[in-house]
Structure formats: C-alpha cells, structure tokens
Amino acid sequence: MTAETALSLGPSPARRDALxxxxxxxxxxxxxxxxxxxxxxxxxxTLASSxxxxxxGLDSVIEVSSAAAVxxxxxxxxxxxxxxxxxxxxxxxxxxxxxxxxxxxxxxVRALTGTAEADRSVLGIVIAAxxxxxxxxxSAAQRRAGRELGSASAVADSRQTLLCxxxxxxxxxxxxxxxxxxxxxxxPIAALVxxxxxxxxxxxxxxxxxxxxxxxxxxxxxxxxxxxxxCSPGCEGRD
Numbered sequence: 001m002t003a004e005t006a007l008s009l010g011p012s013p014a015r016r017d018a019l020x021x022x023x024x025x026x027x028x029x030x031x032x033x034x035x036x037x038x039x040x041x042x043x044x045x046t047l048a049s050s051x052x053x054x055x056x057g058l059d060s061v062i063e064v065s066s067a068a069a070v071x072x073x074x075x076x077x078x079x080x081x082x083x084x085x086x087x088x089x090x091x092x093x094x095x096x097x098x099x100x101x102x103x104x105x106x107x108x109v110r111a112l113t114g115t116a117e118a119d120r121s122v123l124g125i126v127i128a129a130x131x132x133x134x135x136x137x138x139s140a141a142q143r144r145a146g147r148e149l150g151s152a153s154a155v156a157d158s159r160q161t162l163l164c165x166x167x168x169x170x171x172x173x174x175x176x177x178x179x180x181x182x183x184x185x186x187x188p189i190a191a192l193v194x195x196x197x198x199x200x201x202x203x204x205x206x207x208x209x210x211x212x213x214x215x216x217x218x219x220x221x222x223x224x225x226x227x228x229x230x231c232s233p234g235c236e237g238r239d
Contacts, residue, residue, distance in 0.1 A: 024075070069153070096160065104191050
C-alpha cells in the first residue's frame with residue numbers, strides 16, 4: 001500500500017458533510033431531551049428533597065452545555081472551521097466532566113454522612129428509567145459518527161451522554177431501594193464510582209482521546225499508523 005493510497009482512507013468530503021449533519025441532528029436530540037430531563041429531575045428532586053435527583057438534574061444541565069459546545073463546532077459548514085473549533089470544544093467538555101465529578105462527589109459524601117434524607121419519588125423513578133432507555137442509543141449513534149468523521153469532540157460528547165446512562169442506572173437503583181427497602185447508602189456509594197469515571201473521561205477529553213477515524217499512513221514508511229485523534233487501528237470497537 002502506498003502512502004497516497006493510505007492517506008485517502010478517510011471519509012470523502014461528501015461523506016464528511018453527511019456525518020456532520022448526522023451529528024448536528026443527534027446533538028439537537030440530546031439537547032432537547034436533556035432540557036426536559038433537567039426540568040423534570042430538578043422539579044421531582046425539590047418535591048422529594050432528593051439530593052440525588054437534584055444532582056441528576058444538574059448533570060443534565062452540564063450535558064446541555066457539552067452538547068451546545070459540539071453544536072457550535074458543527075454549526076460551521078466548512079470542515080476546516082470545524083477542525084479549528086475542536087480544541088475549544090474539547091476543553092468545554094472536559095471542564096463539564098470535572099464539574100460533574102466534583103458535584104457528584106460532594107453530593108455522595110453529604111448523603112453518606114446523613115445530612116439529607118429523600119422521600120419516595122415516583123416521578124424520579126420514571127425519568128431515571130426513561131433516560132436509561134433513551135441515552136444509550138443517542139450515545140452509540142453519535143460515537144459511531146464521530147469516530148468515522150475523526151472528531152474527538154463528538155466522541156467525547158457521546159461519552160458524556162453514555163455517562164448519563166450510568167448515572168440514570170445509579171439513580172434508578174438508589175430511588176427504588178430507598179422507596180422499597182430504605183437503603184439510603186446504595187446510591188452515594190455507586191455515585192462515587194461514577195465520579196471516578198467522570199474524572200477519567202474528563203482527562204481523555206482534555207487530551208483529545210476517544211475518536212477512531214481511518215488510520216493515517218506515515219509519509220516515510222507508507223504504513224498505517226494512528227488515526228486523526230492518535231488512536232491505533234482496531235480501536236473502533238472500544239468505548
């Protein structure tokens with residue numbers, strides 16, 4: 001394989017435009033859902049005095065900022081402009097992850113020390129279950145498009161959406177156990193694990209890791225090397 005052949009393995013301009021349109025639609029869907037999710041979770045959390053639900057609602061607000069940053073990046077029609085905005089978008093996403101991790105940690109510690117006890121919330125259980133069903137599909141679709149396009153920011157945002165899935169599962173388990181068995185400690189313990197994951201994802205976003213585009217050949221050797229975001233070939237199946 002020649003260097004010229006390997007360098008042409010990336011998506012064509014028409015394919016890049018199609019992928020960019022797909023990402024814009026997925027980001028719009030994520031934004032819309034997260035706005036609704038935030039409103040419902042914050043309302044339910046306030047009514048039930050649930051710090052977990054309020055934290056989940058604030059997580060949705062953070063996700064809106066992340067999705068909005070990606071929407072800003074992909075609002076540019078020219079591929080060169082989108083690439084120029086990539087670094088700023090990744091910084092915004094990374095800070096969003098770090099802010100989420102900080103809040104979840106503080107919230108979990110408060111819950112473990114017994115400073116807040118939540119009432120049962122049927123509305124909270126419903127929104128957590130719905131998010132658990134919706135978010136994996138949005139995340140997977142955006143991750144595939146972002147990897148094919150070679151956009152680390154789109155993949156980083158998809159990981160934030162996936163993190164919302166984990167938080168939804170944690171919240172759902174905590175709300176159900178609190179409502180049925182009164183086990184108030186289950187949610188904060190799992191939330192601390194989620195906070196650790198958020199820190200890792202924030203570091204990866206800061207470093208521009210996470211996307212897998214077509215491998216780019218070395219001009220000197222003609223062999224396939226890393227992709228546009230520094231991934232080795234064969235990483236397409238990784239999360």
